[in-house]
Amino acid sequence: MADVKLDAPKLKAKDFKSSQEVRWCPGCGDYAILAAMQSFLPELGLEREKIAFVSGIGCSSRFPYYLNTYGMHSIHGRAPAIATGLATSRDDLSVWVVTGDGDALSIGGNHLIHALRRNVNLKILLFNNRIYGLTKGQYSPTSEPGKLTKSSPMGSVDAPFNPLSLALGAEATFVARTLDSDRAHLQEVLRAAAAHEGSAFVEIYQNCPIFNDNAFETLKNPESRDEALIRLQDGEPIRFGDRVVVQSGYGLEVKNASDVDEKDVVIHKSDVDDPAYAFALSRLSGIELDHTPVGVFRNVKRPTYDEGVRRQVNEAATGVDRKDALDRLLHSGDTWTVL
Amino acid sequence: MADVKLDAPKLKAKDFKSSQEVRWCPGCGDYAILAAMQSFLPELGLEREKIAFVSGIGCSSRFPYYLNTYGMHSIHGRAPAIATGLATSRDDLSVWVVTGDGDALSIGGNHLIHALRRNVNLKILLFNNRIYGLTKGQYSPTSEPGKLTKSSPMGSVDAPFNPLSLALGAEATFVARTLDSDRAHLQEVLRAAAAHEGSAFVEIYQNCPIFNDNAFETLKNPESRDEALIRLQDGEPIRFGDRVVVQSGYGLEVKNASDVDEKDVVIHKSDVDDPAYAFALSRLSGIELDHTPVGVFRNVKRPTYDEGVRRQVNEAATGVDRKDALDRLLHSGDTWTVL
Amino acid sequence: MAEPASGMPQAACQRVLPNPHEENLVNTVRQLDRVVIRFAGDSGDGMQLTGDRFTAETAKLGNDLSTLPNYPAEIRAPAGTLPGVSSFQIHFADTDILTPGDEPEVLVAMNPAALKANLPDLKSGGIIVVNTDEFSKRNLTKVGYDANPLEDDSLEDYQVHPVPLTSLTIGALEEHEVGKKDAARSKNMFALGLISWMYSRPTESTEGYLKKKFASKPEIAGANIAALKAGWNYGETAEAFAVQYEIPPASLAAGTYRNITGNAALAWGIVASGVASDLPVFLGAYPITPASDILHELSKHKRFGVTTVQAEDEIAAVGAALGASWGGALGVTTSSGPGIALKSETISLAVSLELPLLVVDVQRAGPSTGLPTKTEQADLMMAMFGRHGEAPIAVVAPQSPSDCYATMLEATRMALTYRTPVMILSDGYIANGAEPWLLPDMADLPDLRVDFQTTMNAQDADGNDIFLPYQRNPETLARPWAVPGTPGLQHRIGGIEKADGTGDISYDPANHDHMVRTRAAKIAGIDVPDIEVDDASGNAKVLVLGWGSTWGPIGAAVRGLHDRGIDIARAHLRYLNPMPANLGEILGRYDKVVVPEMNLGQLALLLRGNYPGTDVVGYNKVRGLPFTSNELQDALEEVIKNG
Amino acid sequence: MAEPASGMPQAACQRVLPNPHEENLVNTVRQLDRVVIRFAGDSGDGMQLTGDRFTAETAKLGNDLSTLPNYPAEIRAPAGTLPGVSSFQIHFADTDILTPGDEPEVLVAMNPAALKANLPDLKSGGIIVVNTDEFSKRNLTKVGYDANPLEDDSLEDYQVHPVPLTSLTIGALEEHEVGKKDAARSKNMFALGLISWMYSRPTESTEGYLKKKFASKPEIAGANIAALKAGWNYGETAEAFAVQYEIPPASLAAGTYRNITGNAALAWGIVASGVASDLPVFLGAYPITPASDILHELSKHKRFGVTTVQAEDEIAAVGAALGASWGGALGVTTSSGPGIALKSETISLAVSLELPLLVVDVQRAGPSTGLPTKTEQADLMMAMFGRHGEAPIAVVAPQSPSDCYATMLEATRMALTYRTPVMILSDGYIANGAEPWLLPDMADLPDLRVDFQTTMNAQDADGNDIFLPYQRNPETLARPWAVPGTPGLQHRIGGIEKADGTGDISYDPANHDHMVRTRAAKIAGIDVPDIEVDDASGNAKVLVLGWGSTWGPIGAAVRGLHDRGIDIARAHLRYLNPMPANLGEILGRYDKVVVPEMNLGQLALLLRGNYPGTDVVGYNKVRGLPFTSNELQDALEEVIKNG
Numbered sequence A, B: 001m002a003d004v005k006l007d008a009p010k011l012k013a014k015d016f017k018s019s020q021e022v023r024w025c026p027g028c029g030d031y032a033i034l035a036a037m038q039s040f041l042p043e044l045g046l047e048r049e050k051i052a053f054v055s056g057i058g059c060s061s062r063f064p065y066y067l068n069t070y071g072m073h074s075i076h077g078r079a080p081a082i083a084t085g086l087a088t089s090r091d092d093l094s095v096w097v098v099t100g101d102g103d104a105l106s107i108g109g110n111h112l113i114h115a116l117r118r119n120v121n122l123k124i125l126l127f128n129n130r131i132y133g134l135t136k137g138q139y140s141p142t143s144e145p146g147k148l149t150k151s152s153p154m155g156s157v158d159a160p161f162n163p164l165s166l167a168l169g170a171e172a173t174f175v176a177r178t179l180d181s182d183r184a185h186l187q188e189v190l191r192a193a194a195a196h197e198g199s200a201f202v203e204i205y206q207n208c209p210i211f212n213d214n215a216f217e218t219l220k221n222p223e224s225r226d227e228a229l230i231r232l233q234d235g236e237p238i239r240f241g242d243r244v245v246v247q248s249g250y251g252l253e254v255k256n257a258s259d260v261d262e263k264d265v266v267i268h269k270s271d272v273d274d275p276a277y278a279f280a281l282s283r284l285s286g287i288e289l290d291h292t293p294v295g296v297f298r299n300v301k302r303p304t305y306d307e308g309v310r311r312q313v314n315e316a317a318t319g320v321d322r323k324d325a326l327d328r329l330l331h332s333g334d335t336w337t338v339l
Numbered sequence C, D: 001m002a003e004p005a006s007g008m009p010q011a012a013c014q015r016v017l018p019n020p021h022e023e024n025l026v027n028t029v030r031q032l033d034r035v036v037i038r039f040a041g042d043s044g045d046g047m048q049l050t051g052d053r054f055t056a057e058t059a060k061l062g063n064d065l066s067t068l069p070n071y072p073a074e075i076r077a078p079a080g081t082l083p084g085v086s087s088f089q090i091h092f093a094d095t096d097i098l099t100p101g102d103e104p105e106v107l108v109a110m111n112p113a114a115l116k117a118n119l120p121d122l123k124s125g126g127i128i129v130v131n132t133d134e135f136s137k138r139n140l141t142k143v144g145y146d147a148n149p150l151e152d153d154s155l156e157d158y159q160v161h162p163v164p165l166t167s168l169t170i171g172a173l174e175e176h177e178v179g180k181k182d183a184a185r186s187k188n189m190f191a192l193g194l195i196s197w198m199y200s201r202p203t204e205s206t207e208g209y210l211k212k213k214f215a216s217k218p219e220i221a222g223a224n225i226a227a228l229k230a231g232w233n234y235g236e237t238a239e240a241f242a243v244q245y246e247i248p249p250a251s252l253a254a255g256t257y258r259n260i261t262g263n264a265a266l267a268w269g270i271v272a273s274g275v276a277s278d279l280p281v282f283l284g285a286y287p288i289t290p291a292s293d294i295l296h297e298l299s300k301h302k303r304f305g306v307t308t309v310q311a312e313d314e315i316a317a318v319g320a321a322l323g324a325s326w327g328g329a330l331g332v333t334t335s336s337g338p339g340i341a342l343k344s345e346t347i348s349l350a351v352s353l354e355l356p357l358l359v360v361d362v363q364r365a366g367p368s369t370g371l372p373t374k375t376e377q378a379d380l381m382m383a384m385f386g387r388h389g390e391a392p393i394a395v396v397a398p399q400s401p402s403d404c405y406a407t408m409l410e411a412t413r414m415a416l417t418y419r420t421p422v423m424i425l426s427d428g429y430i431a432n433g434a435e436p437w438l439l440p441d442m443a444d445l446p447d448l449r450v451d452f453q454t455t456m457n458a459q460d461a462d463g464n465d466i467f468l469p470y471q472r473n474p475e476t477l478a479r480p481w482a483v484p485g486t487p488g489l490q491h492r493i494g495g496i497e498k499a500d501g502t503g504d505i506s507y508d509p510a511n512h513d514h515m516v517r518t519r520a521a522k523i524a525g526i527d528v529p530d531i532e533v534d535d536a537s538g539n540a541k542v543l544v545l546g547w548g549s550t551w552g553p554i555g556a557a558v559r560g561l562h563d564r565g566i567d568i569a570r571a572h573l574r575y576l577n578p579m580p581a582n583l584g585e586i587l588g589r590y591d592k593v594v595v596p597e598m599n600l601g602q603l604a605l606l607l608r609g610n611y612p613g614t615d616v617v618g619y620n621k622v623r624g625l626p627f628t629s630n631e632l633q634d635a636l637e638e639v640i641k642n643g
């Protein structure tokens, strides 16, 4: 990927606004994410032309239209595949994928898990509103069981994915979660994702006021959020409100701080090689959001696919005169001459 | 699913042989799996017509042709989707999916993870030979990095999936692993899978003598297998040779038995609800097979998708005279009459 | 003969009969034979509900009618903007009608955006009822109006009725226990009342509807009803509204009617197919505009033994439907272009397996994402040929919203009788459009029950009974459907070429050729009714031949020509593959065959290819919109004139 | 003129010139103008290698030739069984030839399975060289021979040469340091030596080849060379082989030749396209028979800046290729029918994005999985129409293995010039067949370099420079290709309909119609060369028109007719969309146009549809096999006779 320099931004947020009128429903969480992104992008230290956004189809997938970078609004579910082609063939670009819970996890599930296992240098932002927004409100693979929608009038019987568990099961090297409404946190996570070499998978809880309003209210409402939202900080003990997180078997558990010996409080480390810890962390909250960690769950180094592919090509191609080599290729092996 | 009675088989292995000549390469691990299956099937206690096998495309996917049950050799990667339709609409059948590492994890990855999260009542047998057999030897999503094949003459740069980690990340309720060459163990696992209500995901290490010979030799060779193969037994401490498995952080670790206090040896339990333990177990061996657990990793109960769907339909449909109801449907809402 | 519903509000009874000499008097009633009205407002203004209620009132009055809702595309734009405009058009008449109308004659515009977006469609001289309260500076700028069009001469070609709808409504509800905001939200009912008065529609059924809808919030129900009545009374009393119109009932076939959209009729046709065949219905679907409503509708009808699976993608959706078909259900999958493209590999498998499968394509404008909310007919060639190998399937197309019901039953008959996938080509225009539907009698429901194979069907050389899964019915060429669970008939099927009869894998060249031809012959041999030609005079030299949703506009255009004494013959293709046996003969009768299509000439190419010698003239527009009958009338006249 | 290679083993020099009166003498040499030989054995017997070496020897001798390998289908059957048979056919002659030959005249059968599987194809009276060592009771029963066919009269119509190949080989290698098993494995080289003797081929190049191949195992090399020589000498000395044949060199165009398969030529054509355009090549592919070899071949050529990505499925493969195209690479994706079907939604996106994309379909027998190793031409209609919406793309088809190279360069020219997907329709017959190829001169490599957009291309109303991503080249209608990374040209593209020029999303009906027509016009306007007709006499009333791999068989059939003085014209379509501008005129010249296709008449339908008035007669067989020139000759004669 383009060499990301996270300093001295010379561009401003407004430089990343495109001429297109932004068209989401009033109050849609996508606005906040867009604003956060526009004011974050200068930090990349890249010229605008060095940045490419690829999206699928969905409300969220209109994102690229609103950024003054290169952008492709592709087809449903295929953005990770298309972006893989771009990122693999162009080492000078910063390639971002914007997708939704339906786009990434339903129709696009296969491309997502393969991009993650390959560790293609993509920053994948999954706007999870737990609903199909664009098609007007069917349940998605992250909707809660029993959800009443137009396509599930007696309640959905689908068990949802936990997107972070799925990503970890697919060998993701960078896995994070954040919230549309918390710009500072969102940008912190984007920063870490941008700095990661390889696939960075970021789940962003996004409110859809029209079809799934307040899905993440527990994490936003001042009355409940302190009990529910866990901000992960690398190297710091995991505490929130008067609770702490401790190990329990192979997983994690929430306890009252007062019941726990300080040394038993889990110290968050995103760089552990074994994904078991991050997986445990991903199980701390399920669909109910009762104890929901946000921040970077996992951030480890592993060779990237695109770099590996390019290295082989570069090794083989260095110093080759292509036309001459083609002539030799054609004449290789058994040939004969007619005079 | 059809009520599986695991007793008093009245049919014999030969009753499950079809008239078709079996056509795999000599020495292919698929033969052993077929033989094991044919002698296991009578144990289901079901008439042959109550069993259906659905496969995709690949050497492994020819499996249904050789069984005297109902069978569909479908298209590449789609067996879990097709089987979902069958299993959801027919509660009286025992539905099995046979697939390969390419079929299930490459092209079919999306259907696989969705079948697992939904917990559709399917027994999914993934014959993992870590290669594309049928198309003559390209690397697969389970091949080792650096693998030299026709499509990777400089070595593959793909990082592989760990199929069990992926399944667990996708919320699988039953996850197991076994070996083509160990009929007793294979059948034990099939038995457990058959008894499980919901999706049972079974990875079977299968030798492809033609394109990836001896991929699992470490686990088969008498000289190495005692050091490498870990047979999981529910309720028993995990030991193999003179080694034992102990917890280490959120994961597991192999130690010399002599260095470990007996009480620290992990007792295997497949029925823990938190998948973190099974996930840790799945990470014990990577692509190198140095410490490879076989047996049932996870086996927990969760409502099945097909049952949920049927319950809603049955609830709604009970006692309904369809023709009469149709007439009423047509006449519902605003109507008017022209005389 | 329709019986006009009674029960109009009091005031309506005091109307004066039309008097040509007193045209300008208050409350003149004038007779019309037809009118096209469009309600337009912001997405939040409730225009669809307004239109629906006006439709219901009109239907009860016995007019024939046709409607077309028009939702904002794809995204929810901010209030008051052009992309946020939602509209509903209704055409009703005293004769049977075929389309929702080319140009509205009446436009109800709830805000500047609605006026701006819809004005270009309005007939010159048409009536505009406009909510002046919304014409604030801010709202005008939002849509790019430099000046207030109500205040300059830009609307001088129209009859403009400026009405402060919002404030009148708020005023009328002052004594009701609702907040100002809720009061303002009832302005659509005020507008409905006013237009109902203008066109002499009874509002009683709407009152009932509102009471039911807001049963748990009686104050809201009350406010809406009050607004409705206030609107009516405003028409009655305001001097501005000099004329009231009456459109006498149409003489329609006797029976019970309802208004129905294409997607609803299609879903009900699927339900009816399950009933008629006595099979459980299994729908595998993935949401996509404009097909999602079929999934939504069917999800509600589990009581008919209808299972709906919202799959992870379209490939899974068709796969699950095929798996269910194998298991003996009526397997159905519904989508639109992009999804159908994805299903093609699996449909090819279904061709090879020779199992019944219903594939509904509600076409939208393409290529790629295209214009998801706009209509088009450009998937015909994909339906015919969009699969690898020789993979023929049956293709049918409904011609109007209500026709979807019967077309689905026909598709089911074909799928079950011939054990084949059948593609049903609807489109966005049919899907969302609505028209009155004469409800069929249950006694006429066809018997589509299937004989599943339960016994051996052949003998081997030694005289043992055996089962041949590809032994064909000599008449239909269909193979036996022996579902898993049937004792003794265990067999294996798959996508590799099979020996005819045994179904065993076969690499025999002669067998492959035979199977390719047999599958083709099976589809070609499907029994489809002859196509009928409407050539009243018998003197026509030109035939106009359409398919699918162009039925209405073509019909209206042809009627226009006939009314003007111009000869033209007309036929409409419901069966696209195979085509009716008499089609060649029919085509041969005419000098020219005009084929209007909302694509670049797909049926035209098929006709030229399959019926050499036919002089096919395409009329093609790909605007995401249905044809207007006027443009068609002109185009047809042109062809007729040019001989 | 070919220069026959020298260096035959000693014995070969002592040949006796043909003497008609001494025909039965030992070592008579007879001249032939052509011969078709098939080597057949078990998959493990090395028949492909044997055939390849014989081909190399023959090529060096200056004969023209054409070859066709035939691998077992799909699965590896146990040794000695019918499904395990592998064969290699070569046709060589003293003139230029067009096909690998209808029927072999010589069959080398290494075991009973090979005899049984191939005998039906052998020309009556043909020569059989058979390895008697393998005709054990067990092996015979394995393939269903009740009696040993070498011992009853079942082969009396043929000239049978029973040779204990295995034991002779083992015997010949007694003094070599190889085990008996390795010795026996050299029996294919013994057979090659024998047949090389029979047809006077030099074995020197094979010796060199073996030394190189087994450089690290000199004892194996030595054993193989000894077996080769032993075979040669056996022919020379064994009385059974009375006649030796000579096929003089053909007079071929001067230059350097090599033998090449279609898949290799296609891969090299892709490499050459990268060189000619000076673009990096990016292949996204998923393995599938018979296309995988293109992926394999390209994977070897990273030195040309060729990136190959083995994707997780076909959708990802084409997606990645499209992503790379967007980034400025030459994006390519290769597959066969089932995979192409899956790619269709993404190709439709590429149509909308108007980016270059090469899509190779190596057709195989369908529908569904069909017969993966067998050839067919039944994807033409899918190539033309297998996408939702009006989504036209260019379609071309190579006509022979070596022609794949030039066809790929042409496809690249079209894709880059017009910024469009191009479908290349190869098939299994071309893919695996091989023929000599006169190597092109690098100086003739076309210049396919592209002008990427790097500057603004328009001005806005205020006179500011702006970039319009859909501003078209007035001649080609292509839009600018401004790749990410280009400063100042940031823009967004997508699958929703775009306003021409700005590329902004547009729901405007008129714009949509305009864009649909523009995309169609762009493809219709692609500059393709006129089609050439071979109508030597100028008297032909019948034209035979083919496309793709039927080129060889049709050519041979036409030559046969011409040789017999029968008039027939011939043309072959490389450009299927758009078709050459002069095609209509050409078709118009003939009373009848015969279109032979390995499908049920797909091109025929297009011709009838696009060129009304043409009397198209289809000749269709769908057997998974190429046509034989004999059957075509008969069929054409029939049409000519019946006027």
Ligand SMILES: Cc1ncc(C[n+]2csc(CCOP(=O)(O)OP(=O)(O)O)c2C)c(N)n1
Pocket (backbone or CB within 6 Å): A057, A058, A059, A060, A061, A075, A076, A099, A100, A101, A102, A103, A104, A127, A129, A131, A132, A133, A134, A135, A140, C286, C287, C288, C289, C314, C338, C339, C342
């Ligand atoms: C092949 C295909 N199938 C279906 C659709 C319809 N579709 C568009 S977006 C979408 C789901 C959107 O949900 P999500 O990805 O969660 O995005 P959101 O709108 O919620 O941001 C669907 C089903 C499509 N455009 N293409």
Ligand SMILES: Cc1ncc(C[n+]2csc(CCOP(=O)(O)OP(=O)(O)O)c2C)c(N)n1
Pocket (backbone or CB within 6 Å): B057, B058, B059, B060, B061, B075, B076, B099, B100, B101, B102, B103, B104, B127, B129, B131, B132, B133, B134, B135, B140, D286, D287, D288, D289, D314, D338, D339, D342, D369
């Ligand atoms: C749509 C499609 N793409 C590709 C193929 C070709 N194909 C058939 S099987 C296969 C992979 C087989 O590998 P695996 O699933 O591991 O099975 P194995 O042969 O190893 O048992 C491929 C790529 C196909 N048949 N269909």
Ligand code: SF4
Pocket (backbone or CB within 6 Å): A023, A024, A025, A027, A028, A029, A030, A059, A060, A129, A133, A134, A207, A208, A209, A210, A211, C076
């Ligand atoms: S539907 Fe929901 S997700 Fe989509 S734009 Fe509206 S609020 Fe946002």
Ligand code: SF4
Pocket (backbone or CB within 6 Å): B023, B024, B025, B027, B028, B029, B030, B059, B060, B129, B133, B134, B207, B208, B209, B210, B211, D076
């Ligand atoms: S190729 Fe490998 S997996 Fe396939 S049949 Fe042969 S040995 Fe088995």
Ligand SMILES: [Mg+2]
Pocket (backbone or CB within 6 Å): A058, A100, A101, A102, A127, A128, A129, A130, A131, A132, A133, A140
């Ligand atoms: Mg969503």
Ligand SMILES: [Mg+2]
Pocket (backbone or CB within 6 Å): B058, B100, B101, B102, B127, B128, B129, B130, B131, B132, B133, B140
């Ligand atoms: Mg495999």
